[in-house]
Amino acid sequence: MTTVKLGRVLVVGGYGAVGATVAGSLGDWFPGRVVVAGRDEAKALRLGGVRADVTDPDGFRRTLDGLGDVAAVVMCVEPPDAGIAHACLERGVHLVDIGATRRLLDGVGELDGLAAASGASAVLSVGVAPGLTNLLARRADEAVGGAERIDLTVLLGAGERHGADAVRWTVEHLAESAAVRPLRVELPGYGPRTAYAFPFSDQYTLPRTLGTAQVATRLCLDSRALTSTLFALRRAARRPAVRQALTAVLRRVHAGGDGFAVRADARRGDRRAAYALTGRAQSRVTGLVAAYVTRELLAGSLPAGVRHIEQLPALARLPEELAEHGVGLQRLDGPPEG
Known part of the structure; x- marks a missing residue:
């Protein structure tokens, strides 16, 4: 008991x-x-x-x-x-x-x-990222017998109304320099997307907790146009005035839905494993x-x-427990497109 x-x-x-x-x-x-x-x-x-x-x-x-x-x-x-x-x-x-x-x-x-x-x-x-991304990373890591590299991709719904602190946090981290190149990746329910380097904390945590040498985290939005615009402003967002203006715009503009998807790809030599989760209302x-x-x-x-x-x-097994709340777990075949 x-x-x-x-x-x-x-x-x-x-x-x-x-x-x-x-x-x-x-x-x-x-x-x-x-x-x-x-x-x-x-x-x-x-x-x-x-x-x-x-x-x-x-x-x-x-x-x-x-x-x-x-x-x-x-x-x-x-x-x-x-x-x-x-x-x-x-x-x-x-x-x-x-x-x-x-x-x-x-x-x-x-x-x-x-x-x-x-x-x-x-x-x-x-949470979702970090959180569910970490759990998927662990699952993919175990599937390949200890990954040499893990790539995490997060797609967020641009139509979801996030709080001021969440929007401000995203814009502040957008201004950080890109650590890895963009990645073309297939996301369940959204098709092929280009995701851009974004400093989610997983890329710093997982090398310590899983012992993975290389971990990269990337972000895209369900709106392709807004994704392209947002990351085109990455260099300009290093200026405080631009970040302030961008935060105000993102709080007003909701050009998309409220769905999200996360994907974890693990690689060890020629071994590959990938898992994805999808759901609605990331908050x-x-x-x-x-x-x-x-x-x-x-x-x-x-x-x-x-x-x-x-x-x-x-x-x-938390991903499975969330199924009753509309969160779907999938094991995927094939690596991201690159």
Whole structure:
């Protein structure tokens, strides 16, 4: 029989696009045990929650101490550093973090010893990309017996309405120099697409967690025209004024659908393996991934310490579990076109 750790779950950013899905799913599984939190006190209070500011670790500690019985915190917004993670883990409070910035993930990773000593678990790379991409990469890596190279491709729906922080994050990272050449790749439901280098955190995480020498991550949108335009502006986006203008435009223009697709290709010598996932509403699915991870964490099946999602065998079949939510998993034949 599965034993679920008692205590409440604090969902930080629980009134946003991702957080609302997390709070709703966990509320169905654990009635009366979910507390919504966020910087906007009025929004949080309307949902029976509390104010919590991720830029103020000391204030966050007071929030945890005031609630008194928090078993886990789900971070649906990105803090500026690892201070909030430290506040949770030093108290033995579990952490699920959807953060996607390399610097932040590395900072939380350095708290592994603290988490292990307090008996707390922290799960990183939770969402679609990173998250489901990591799990597909692990699956493809195992299929070839340990990959020498992994290519990850992400297609996002340009018609989905993302929050301001998500759009700003994408534009900020667009400005980074391309590390690899574009790749022509077949994506289920979308046909052949050209994807461009984009610094998803997987390309830095997977060499450490899987031991893969080369990992490349790329992005495209379901709108071919918008993809071409966006990456044509990569050099110009290094200027702050251009990034600001581009962020404003992307928040207003929704020239596409809300579907997404991710693909992982692994190669070892002449061995190849590829897997793909498709679904709708990337923000919703990110929230579902975080909710499922939190449920597993509360069941006590995850080890103490800080781990990325692909390092946890208990979560390996999460893609199959998401099938009831319209997420489809496929094993593909043949390498990307190149």
